[in-house]
Amino acid sequence: MEPDSTPARLALRGITKQYPTVVANDNVDLTVMPGEIHAILGENGAGKSTLMKIIYGVTRPDAGRIVWNGDDVRIANPAAARQLGIGMVFQHFSLFDTLTVAENISLGLPAGHSIAELEQRIAQKAAQYGLDIEPQRHVHTLSVGECQRVEIVRALLGEPQLLILDEPTSVLTPQAVQALFQTLRQLASEGCSILYISHKLDEIRELCHACTVMRGGRVTGVCDPRQESEASLSRLMIGSEPPAVRHADRPAGEVVFSVRGLTLPRAHPFAVPLENISFDMHEGEILGVAGVSGNGQQELLAALAGEDRRVARDALLLDGRPVGHTSPSWRRNHGVGFVPEERLGRGAVPDLSLAQNMLLSHQNRQTVRRGFVRRPVLRSLAGGIIDRFRVKAHGPQAAAGSLSGGNLQKYIIGREVTRRPRVLLVAQPTWGVDVGAAAQIRAELLALRDAGCSILLISEELDELFEISDRLMVIAKGRVSPSLPTREASLDLIGRWMSGLWTTETPHAEA
The missing domain is CATH 3.40.50.300 (P-loop containing nucleotide triphosphate hydrolases)
Known part of the structure; x- marks a missing residue:
């Protein structure tokens, strides 16, 4: 396959997205060819998630072009992305707790199918990929890892031309990881392109054909990860080992x-x-x-x-x-300290500030006196965690839900560790x-x-x-x-x- 004679499956040109306090994506270019497994590598807060949301239609860019199979497109929403043939598995899942697995998956599919038929399709697809799923279960009974399996199967049911996977192997045994890799290679051989986000450098080197590295919202390099060491990939990503x-x-x-x-x-x-x-x-x-x-x-x-x-x-x-x-x-x-696996909703309240979230584990005489919350103390404690754990956040007043997944995790770990x-x-x-x-x-x-x-x-x-x-x-x-x-x-x-x-x-x- 000659790259110059075959249009790219996806090409991003000059994609820029700015929020009030940060430029999440700064003039980003990305090219993914048909049948290519392409890694997106970057530290937490580098802009990877924002870029994936733009591709999937969740977020609209402020500037730049999206070219799909050679044609300029505007992806207005996830439904439009799925119609084009783009499937995505988010790091933070988009599932309704009170619905069953099958009911959740049905929300992203065209109307006119029965739940019984869909349950059978889900079971077949899950078995094909070695993912253990019970279609009749309600989502609120699932662990985080099981929710990820639901998201993967939901994306695969759409028979995507481009599949975006965010940390897909965290729920699998070493043996099952190799089975998934075999499946992804088979998908790629059939022409499906895969955008693969992972912090496991050994996986990227083993699986991916190309790698785009991001830092601070910008693309800092494109490489063939098969020709790199884990140390060199780490240097590209964070500037050091x-x-x-x-x-x-x-x-x-x-x-x-x-x-x-x-x-x-x-x-x-x-x-x-x-x-x-x-x-x-x-x-x-x-x-x-x-x-x-x-x-x-x-x-x-x-x-x-x-x-x-x-x-x-x-x-x-x-x-x-x-x-x-x-x-x-x-x-x-x-x-006794406790760090749950679910960051948002259990480990932290998304709409509360980082300082206010301190009260989830720091209700003591230092933070609450005579029934009154000592807000300056909470801000000081939160600020200390932000500095010590190098959390990328706009101060103790930043809402927990505004942080990237990795930065929120660092904050929650820090909150428990500092309790000693x-x-x-x-x-x-x-x-x-x-x-x-x-x-x-x-x-x-x-x-x-x-x-x-x-x-x-x-x-x-x-x-x-x-x-x-x-x-x-x-x-x-x-x-x-x-x-x-x-x-x-x-x-x-x-x-x-x-x-x-x-x-x-x-x-x-x-x-």
């Missing part, structure tokens, strides 16, 4: 938090029941939990954080004291975060561990778990495996365990 994360082995301290025979029936018809879960969390240790999304992580965190009030009194012990019956606020006041909890329950701390920010977050978690905190780290990023965890265990179908020291684990072993296949083959595993 990410700081090395140093994980030093150290003996764990006393048991701080214990789970004893935690068993819970389904909270709703599509929930995952928890079955006889037992483990200990030690002072100065990170216990990593691997698993494919939707295997009980959400239910386990709700039980440990106090959100699920059905937990038996003696099922959870804090310093040997039964606490299964206590409230989330009691646990926070006694040194004795126990920290954290889910997906670096999901959708660029390599520099991910390294910083991991370093902060290690520093917290070194200060004596006991951390439970639930993550679908196996590289992350292996990098900073002291011990590893797996959750599958509401059960947990034995734990074993990270140095004795392997990707292959953990991948097998993620399918529920743990046995006594690991003699050093701990109950």
Whole structure:
């Protein structure tokens, strides 16, 4: 295929988008050829999401041209984009909680089809791509990872000519990632172009044919990622290599938090029941939990954080004291911190400022006195987090919903870390975060561990778990495996365990 004789599938010329306080896209050019898997690489806040929203018709550019298959087009809205043949999976999902999976997907399809027929199509498409989806489930019962699967299947049902994927592999096992890559290569061989946004540099180098690098809203380079190293791609993206994360082995301290025979029936018809879960969390240790999304992580965190009030009194012990019956606020006041996987809506209130969001975890004598909120204190605390974690935000008064996903994640992590909890329950701390920010977050978690905190780290990023965890265990179908020291684990072993296949083959595993 000669590039000069074949029109580009998509060509952006001089795309500019300015908001009152920032230029999100500054004279951006981008060319994607038919059948090309093209990566968009950039740190959080570089303008990637704005550019994708322009392509998909969510946002209109202030200046510039969009050329689709050789013709100038104006993409007025997502429906127009889908009609052209553009499908997109957003980092922040656009699903209605009270509708089923099939009902949500039907909203983006032409009228005249039955839900029963659509449910069958969804099941077939999901099976084809190895994505586990139940079309009859209501979205409010799904985990974040399961919602991402819904979005991927919804995009694929439209048989797109251009598919935009934002962090698509965060819900998959290593084995399933390779299956997805095979599918994407097959789509590309059939002429479908793919815009692939990921912060996993190894994925980009393995999968993509071309890479456009953005920084500060501008294109700073175009390269063939197959000819680059991870270090060189990192330098193109953030101007330097990410700081090395140093994980030093150290003996764990006393048991701080214990789970004893935690068993819970389904909270709703599509929930995952928890079955006889037992483990200990030690002072100065990170216990990593691997698993494919939707295997009980959400239910386990709700039980440990106090959100699920059905937990038996003696099922959870804090310093040997039964606490299964206590409230989330009691646990926070006694040194238990919590970072949920869902940033907007649970980790932060989108319409409130960053300073006001401090009250979600910092309700104490420092911030509230005699019933009055001390706003200057909140602004000072928020400002300290913004500076320390290098959060790109227009000060403590910026609305949480105005931040990019990665910057909001840095803020939420910072809000919990600065409380210096004795126990920290954290889910997906670096999901959708660029390599520099991910390294910083991991370093902060290690520093917290070194200060004596006991951390439970639930993550679908196996590289992350292996990098900073002291011990590893797996959750599958509401059960947990034995734990074993990270140095004795392997990707292959953990991948097998993620399918529920743990046995006594690991003699050093701990109950």
